[in-house]
């Protein structure tokens with residue numbers, strides 16, 4: 001099912017970040033800033049980025065288990081989340097834990113237990129159904145982490161490196177489960193270190209770089225930076241300026257360039273231009289209109 005990327009209010013089954021920033025501690029560096037992201041129902045969305053750039057932070061914000069330091073999260077789909085590290089030291093067996101979660105999601109005990117058993121079977125973990133979580137191997141406990149998310153048939157499934165540690169059969173099973181969720185109209189947002197993971201399938205791919213989010217492939221087929229943008233027109237040397245963030249550069253004439261950068265980086269870009277040797281002359285600075293709701 002293709003997602004609907006058309007502008008308009010965000011439906012409750014969609015989730016979106018609007019000008020979101022997150023930093024840890026009052027004076028900590030901004031891990032994310034000025035981030036706008038839409039995850040519409042039915043969409044498979046991938047987030048990429050080098051280690052420590054804020055992928056898990058972004059996923060936790062979208063999943064609703066962390067709150068932004070600034071900006072808004074819009075929409076409240078029923079969400080399930082597979083964390084990078086599953087807290088396996090809970091006082092349950094694998095089956096007991098999944099049955100308990102099934103009941104939390106409103107299933108009667110018999111149905112919860114049956115579905116829990118079916119998911120363990122599907123991931124090749126039925127043999128560990130009665131094993132305490134704390135005694136499971138890393139891979140087996142990852143299967144439980146994945147099963148707990150799928151058990152709830154969530155409207156939004158958020159997978160943070162969920163394939164890591166799974167054996168080949170279970171990885172294939174998770175691929176199929178992702179396809180089933182999107183076919184059923186659910187959204188799936190994922191991070192995985194393997195660039196071949198679900199290759200060719202995502203409806204949109206984003207990259208985190210320097211606290212900003214860029215579009216690798218957008219829902220509307222557009223690529224480039226997202227979020228509020230600032231356009232700076234500057235004249236100076238015939239060479240292109242070296243800027244400290246992702247940007248789009250257009251040369252207007254032999255001495256004049258126009259660069260568009262995420263608004264969150266406009267101060268550092270202006271500083272870079274003014275401190276260059278020789279300095280650039282800044283002709284104009286314009287803040288571009290915010291993207292419409294639903295984009």
Ligand SMILES: Nc1ncnc2c1ncn2[C@@H]1O[C@H](COP(=O)(O)OP(=O)(O)OP(=O)(O)O)[C@@H](O)[C@H]1O
Nearest residue numbers: 024025031049050051052053054055056057058084
């Ligand atoms: N709870 C926290 N408290 C303080 N700093 C944190 C916390 N969580 C993440 N960070 C910091 O935020 C930055 C981004 O971390 P995050 O885990 O989101 O990145 P990541 O892209 O998922 O990394 P990786 O690819 O290594 O999993 C890092 O500098 C990290 O140290």
